[in-house]
Structure formats: C-alpha cells, structure tokens
Amino acid sequence: xxxxxxxxxxxxxxxxxxxxxxxxxxxxxxxxxxxxxxxxxxxxxxxxxxxxxxxxxxxxxxxxxxxxxxxxxxxxxxxxxxxxxxxxxxxxxxxxxxxxxxxxxxxxxxxxxxxxxxxxxxxxxxxxxxxxxxxxxxxxxxxxxxxxxxxxxxxxxxxxxxxxx
Amino acid sequence: xxxxxxxxxxxxxxxxxxxxxxxxxxxxxxxxxxxxxxxxxxxxxxxxxxxxxxxxxxxxxxxxxxxxxxxxxxxxxxxxxxxxxxxxxxxxxxxxxxxxxxxxxxxxxxxxxxxxxxxxxxxxxxxxxxxxxxxxxxxxxxxxxxxxxxxxxxxxxxxxxxxx
Numbered sequence: 001x002x003x004x005x006x007x008x009x010x011x012x013x014x015x016x017x018x019x020x021x022x023x024x025x026x027x028x029x030x031x032x033x034x035x036x037x038x039x040x041x042x043x044x045x046x047x048x049x050x051x052x053x054x055x056x057x058x059x060x061x062x063x064x065x066x067x068x069x070x071x072x073x074x075x076x077x078x079x080x081x082x083x084x085x086x087x088x089x090x091x092x093x094x095x096x097x098x099x100x101x102x103x104x105x106x107x108x109x110x111x112x113x114x115x116x117x118x119x120x121x122x123x124x125x126x127x128x129x130x131x132x133x134x135x136x137x138x139x140x141x142x143x144x145x146x147x148x149x150x151x152x153x154x155x156x157x158x159x160x161x162x163x164x165x
Numbered sequence: 166x167x168x169x170x171x172x173x174x175x176x177x178x179x180x181x182x183x184x185x186x187x188x189x190x191x192x193x194x195x196x197x198x199x200x201x202x203x204x205x206x207x208x209x210x211x212x213x214x215x216x217x218x219x220x221x222x223x224x225x226x227x228x229x230x231x232x233x234x235x236x237x238x239x240x241x242x243x244x245x246x247x248x249x250x251x252x253x254x255x256x257x258x259x260x261x262x263x264x265x266x267x268x269x270x271x272x273x274x275x276x277x278x279x280x281x282x283x284x285x286x287x288x289x290x291x292x293x294x295x296x297x298x299x300x301x302x303x304x305x306x307x308x309x310x311x312x313x314x315x316x317x318x319x320x321x322x323x324x325x326x327x328x329x
Contacts, residue, residue: 007258009290014234019258021227022227022234025227026224026225026226026227026228026229027223027224027225027226028224028225028226029188029226031195031210031213031214031217031222033193033195033196033206034192035194035195036190036192036194037192046189049303050192054190054191054192055205057190057227058190060227061187061190063233064230064233065227065229065230065233065234066227066229066230067228067229067230067323067324068186068187068227068228068324069187069188069190069226069228069321070184070185070186070187070188070225071181071184071185071188071213071222071224071225072222072223072224072225072226072228072324073181073185073216073222073223073325074220074221074223075325075327077219077220077221078173078181078221079173079182079281080327082273082325083270084270084282098320100207101320102320102321105326105328107321108321108322108323108324108325108326109316109321109322109323109324110319110320110321110322111239111316111319111320112316112317112318112320113241113314113315113316113317114314114315114317115312115314116276117276117277117314119320120241120314120316121320122320124324124325124326126327128167147273147276147277149270149271149273149282150270150271150286151266151268151269151270152269152270153255153268153269154251154267154268155252155255155256155258155259155267155268155269156256156259156260157259157260157264157265157266157267
C-alpha cells in the first residue's frame with residue numbers, strides 16, 4: 001500500500017507564509033464584505049494581502065495541503081449524526097471493499113490503520129436513522145460486519161496543529 | 166441531545182449545501198453565495214454568524230491535510246479505563262496539547278475492550294509513541310489495556326456531504 005494518498009507525494013515546499021496562513025486561519029475567518037482582505041490584514045500580509053491570500057489558498061487546496069476552506073458544520077446540532085465505524089477487511093478483498101465503502105456519500109473520512117480492525121471511517125448523515133441505513137448498506141454489499149463506535153462523550157480539545165514542515 | 170432536530174431552516178440548509186465543499190475563493194465570497202441563493206449578502210453573513218453562535222458551524226477556516234503539513238504519524242490511541250473514572254481522565258487527556266480529538270466510545274467485547282479514544286498527531290511515529298506514553302503515565306493503574314493504531318493511508322477525506 002502507498003504510504004498515503006496524493007498528499008504524501010508533496011515535497012516539503014511550504015514556506016513561512018503558507019505556515020502562517022495554516023496556523024492563523026484554522027478558524028475565525030471573518031464574516032464581512034471582503035473577508036480575505038480582512039484576514040490578510042490580520043495575518044500581516046501587506047498591501048496586496050487579499051490577492052496573495054487567495055492565491056496561496058488556491059495553491060494549497062490544489063496541492064492537497066488543505067482539504068477544504070470554509071465552514072465546518074456540526075451535523076449533530078442540525079439533527080444529524082457523525083459515527084466512527086470500523087471493519088476487519090481481509091487483505092485479498094481490500095481494494096473491492098474500500099471502493100464500495102468510499103462510494104457512499106455518507107462516508108466523510110476513511111483511513112487504513114495497522115490493526116486487525118484495519119478500516120476506520122466516519123459516517124455523517126442528516127438524520128440519526130441514516131447511520132443505521134448506511135451501515136446496513138455496507139454490510140449487505142460486503143458481507144462483512146461493521147462495528148459502530150458512536151461517541152458517548154466528547155472531551156474538550158482545541159485546534160492546535162501548526163504546520164511542521 | 167438533538168434538541169435542534171427538525172428545526173433546520175430550509176435556507177440555512179441551502180447555505181450549507183452551497184458551502185460544505187468550501188467557500189468561493191473570490192474577494193467577496195458572501196456576495197457570490199448571496200447571488201447563488203437569491204438573497205442579500207448581509208443575510209448570508211447573518212445566517213453564518215447565527216450558525217456559528219449556535220454551534221451548527223464549529224468554525225470557518227482552513228482544513229489542513231495532517232500528512233501534508235508534516236504530521237505524518239496519526240495515531241489513534243485507545244484505552245480501557247473503568248467506567249467510573251473514564252470521564253475524569255478523558256477531560257484531562259483532552260486538555261493535553263498534542264491530543265486533537267478525545268472521546269468515550271462503547272467497547273465491543275470481546276474483540277474490542279477499549280472505551281477511551283485519544284487521537285495523537287506527530288511528525289514521526291516515534292514522537293507519537295512518546296506522547297502516548299504521557300497519556301499512559303497520566304492514567305497509571307487506571308489503564309487496564311491499551312493499543313495504538315497508526316493510519317497508513319488516507320482513503321477518503323471529503324468531510325461531511327449532505328445531498329440536495
């Protein structure tokens with residue numbers, strides 16, 4: 001298996017400006033008429049800051065350094081559900097099963113992990129019932145059990161990752 | 166839990182559909198969204214602000230790919246902690262600066278004895294393991310079993326997608 005998706009092939013080309021943007025813009029993007037200009041001013045990007053920021057964000061999205069730029073919705077507050085689930089996938093069926101799990105739009109993230117439970121994904125649905133339906137669908141399609149790990153409690157954490165390259 | 170269930174305003178929902186893949190990368194993104202939705206930019210801004218205030222939006226900003234920003238080791242540390250003390254430990258572990266997510270989840274006995282999940286991101290596996298030892302030290306005898314599952318591939322990372 002490759003070490004990661006396309007992102008792992010990226011050379012460590014982030015410069016100090018990219019790092020500053022990543023560290024400074026993981027939240028708090030302004031809600032105003034010219035938010036990129038306002039954010040650029042906060043980051044101290046200078047006179048052409050708005051244009052520089054937009055260009056950098058586009059480039060980082062294209063390169064896969066950022067997976068998204070925008071609002072992160074908390075579906076549980078809108079009546080939906082997020083559930084972590086795992087499967088034990090036999091090596092010989094790996095490609096087939098990853099393809100069928102990934103094909104579901106309800107699968108928001110999916111990771112391979114080095115454990116007997118080797119496939120870990122997050123289901124995100126607009127209704128709590130959608131989770132059970134997605135699990136049933138995957139079980140029917142693959143013939144393998146899906147183990148849901150719904151969160152019983154979330155302990156407070158803050159966003160604190162900075163670029164390390 | 167779901168006190169907001171069924172109260173999602175149709176226009177907020179359309180705003181979510183229009184932004185879930187990302188904001189338009191133009192100087193006036195809220196104007197552009199307003200045009201798409203047929204409302205004023207002021208209303209777009211007010212609705213996004215209201216969704217932030219009520220926690221329907223966690224935050225607005227950049228979502229980095231952990232691998233690409235140098236956190237190559239993504240370790241899901243999992244712990245079996247007695248039910249009566251798991252919450253007190255969970256709060257303390259969640260507060261550690263290197264823990265990015267921390268949850269209590271159900272065990273799946275006999276295959277899966279772990280009820281506390283703490284995600285650790287670090288530049289290397291070795292550093293991630295060192296950090297996991299800090300969690301182990303904090304738990305002490307309260308930890309009855311443990312494991313760490315490193316990710317070896319991101320197979321999908323689109324984030325939430327509802328369909329219109």
